[in-house]
Amino acid sequence: MASERVINFGAGPSALPVSVLEEATQGLLNFQGTGIGIAEISHRSKEFQAFISNLEASIRTQLDVPSTHHILFTQGGGSGQFSAVVLNMLARYRLLHPERTAEDAVMDYVVTGSWSKKAAEEARRLGGGRVNVVVDSRGHSKDGKAFDNIPPHDAFQFSEDPALIYYCENETVDGVEFSHEESSPASFPFHLLKTDALVPLVADYSSSFMCRPIPRLADHAIIYAGAQKNIGPAGLTILIVRQDCIVDVDTAAKLGAAPVPITMSYKTLADSGSLYNTPSVLPIYIAGLVLDRMQRHGGLKHYEETNRRKALKVYDVLKEGEAVGIFRGKVQEGAGSWMNVVFEVVGADAEKEFLDGAEKRGMKGLKGHRSVGGIRVSLYNAVTEQEVDQFVEYAREFIKSHSTVQS
Ligand code: PMP
Numbered sequence: 001m002a003s004e005r006v007i008n009f010g011a012g013p014s015a016l017p018v019s020v021l022e023e024a025t026q027g028l029l030n031f032q033g034t035g036i037g038i039a040e041i042s043h044r045s046k047e048f049q050a051f052i053s054n055l056e057a058s059i060r061t062q063l064d065v066p067s068t069h070h071i072l073f074t075q076g077g078g079s080g081q082f083s084a085v086v087l088n089m090l091a092r093y094r095l096l097h098p099e100r101t102a103e104d105a106v107m108d109y110v111v112t113g114s115w116s117k118k119a120a121e122e123a124r125r126l127g128g129g130r131v132n133v134v135v136d137s138r139g140h141s142k143d144g145k146a147f148d149n150i151p152p153h154d155a156f157q158f159s160e161d162p163a164l165i166y167y168c169e170n171e172t173v174d175g176v177e178f179s180h181e182e183s184s185p186a187s188f189p190f191h192l193l194k195t196d197a198l199v200p201l202v203a204d205y206s207s208s209f210m211c212r213p214i215p216r217l218a219d220h221a222i223i224y225a226g227a228q229k230n231i232g233p234a235g236l237t238i239l240i241v242r243q244d245c246i247v248d249v250d251t252a253a254k255l256g257a258a259p260v261p262i263t264m265s266y267k268t269l270a271d272s273g274s275l276y277n278t279p280s281v282l283p284i285y286i287a288g289l290v291l292d293r294m295q296r297h298g299g300l301k302h303y304e305e306t307n308r309r310k311a312l313k314v315y316d317v318l319k320e321g322e323a324v325g326i327f328r329g330k331v332q333e334g335a336g337s338w339m340n341v342v343f344e345v346v347g348a349d350a351e352k353e354f355l356d357g358a359e360k361r362g363m364k365g366l367k368g369h370r371s372v373g374g375i376r377v378s379l380y381n382a383v384t385e386q387e388v389d390q391f392v393e394y395a396r397e398f399i400k401s402h403s404t405v406q407s
Pocket of ligand 1: 012076077078079080115168204205206207226
């Protein structure tokens with residue numbers, strides 16, 4: 001029952017709008033008057049094909065994706081793209097430079113958090129090229145171990161002619177980091193990239209896709225995201241791929257590149273309109289409903305404004321708690337994410353008490369990532385500002401009742 005739902009601050013899968021879930025239950029029974037449910041209808045039916053085309057058009061319009069870039073849908077999640085990106089971009093590099101050795105094919109990784117670290121590890125595991133860590137933000141952190149900061153631009157060591165340059169947005173290298181200032185500087189050093197050639201810039205947008213416009217989208221070779229944060233259930237992966245990165249992987253393999261599994265080849269996806277094999281029909285459907293709703297609610301501009309306000313409110317209460325020693329932020333000021341605010345509750349058992357108290361007030365999903373601990377407040381699009389206000393009110397009460405500092 002919709003009325004029995006709690007406030008879900010989960011990090012992914014995360015909250016979806018109730019109106020969309022209600023609409024989707026209808027679609028599960030009868031998709032667009034076909035008499036067949038969405039999970040049962042053929043992906044080759046004209047109704048579904050029209051639906052997926054509309055989804056593509058909606059992403060293109062809302063994100064302002066230029067005609068130089070394809071929008072593709074696949075499966076395998078963000079982790080699947082850790083591999084696919086490497087295979088497709090090494091194939092592209094092989095076609096561009098058939099005479100060069102695998103040792104020449106350098107893949108530049110900006111390592112600013114656990115996801116980009118994992119992506120770099122997968123590139124190393126696959127081989128076929130050499131991984132260059134452009135910067136590792138742990139080297140710039142307070143304790144030398146945590147990913148808690150945006151590294152200074154002069155710390156980035158890009159290679160001369162890399163096969164790819166990889167970063168993970170939302171991992172403290174957001175195109176625009178979260179700060180109180182309206183016009184915070186871009187934290188990813190786009191200006192250091194060579195712009196005379198087609199820069200092979202790859203970005204993992206899994207955590208923040210469709211939460212605000214993508215800065216310098218057209219300068220990217222590949223942008224990808226799993227759907228399960230802002231726009232739908234897990235099972236759908238969205239790719240925005242520049243035309244020059246859609247390459248004939250089989251010709252590249254003849255020249256010595258690693259063979260690419262057919263469903264991972266961007267060319268296969270592009271040539272088939274993302275329908276080479278059965279796609280994740282239900283997640284695509286729900287994502288389509290979410291995107292339609294977004295458009296009706298004022299598009300990305302509206303979400304950007306709301307998400308900024310939501311994050312500001314949580315960062316403000318976090319600061320209040322820090323000032324009296326109740327909370328401790330996990331990232332340095334100005335390096336915080338728009339979507340996931342992470343902090344610790346200071347004191348033995350204090351974290352459990354905080355989580356229990358939140359749960360009593362109908363707020364769930366606040367426990368931090370299993371490898372990092374602490375509290376993580378995820379503020380994805382479907383988390384309303386009013387729900388954020390409820391969290392802030394609770395956090396303020398917690399601070400007040402635990403504070404020994406007299407005001
Ligand atoms: N990249 C980022 C930034 C993520 O947040 C996640 C998952 N939360 C992943 C990659 C991995 O995605 P998946 O679970 O879809 O493989």
